[in-house]
Amino acid sequence: DPELFFPIGxxxxxxxxxxxxxxxxxxxxxxxxxxxWALEAGQDHGVWGGLGEDERRALKRRNSRSRVRSLA
Structure with a gap:
C-alpha cells in the first residue's frame, strides 16, 4: 500500500x-x-530508503556541512 509510505505528520x-x-x-x-534518488530529487515528504522526513533533513544538513568543510 503506497499510502503506508506517506503518513500525515x-x-x-x-x-x-x-x-x-x-x-x-x-x-x-x-x-x-x-x-x-529521494535526496537528489528533493523529496520532502514520506519515507524513502528507510528514512523519514526528519532523518533525511538531518542527513542533508550533515552532508552539506561535510561538503563545506572539504572545500575549506
Missing amino acids: NTGPAILQIEEAKQVCRRCDVREQCLA
Whole structure:
C-alpha cells in the first residue's frame, strides 16, 4: 500500500505508520538507490530508503556541512 509510505505528520499515530514503512524498507533490495534518488530529487515528504522526513533533513544538513568543510 503506497499510502503506508506517506503518513500525515510525524507524531501520534503517524509514528507507527512511519515505523511500519521503515520495516518494509529494511527488507528492500533497492533501499540505498531509493534513498539516493529521494535526496537528489528533493523529496520532502514520506519515507524513502528507510528514512523519514526528519532523518533525511538531518542527513542533508550533515552532508552539506561535510561538503563545506572539504572545500575549506
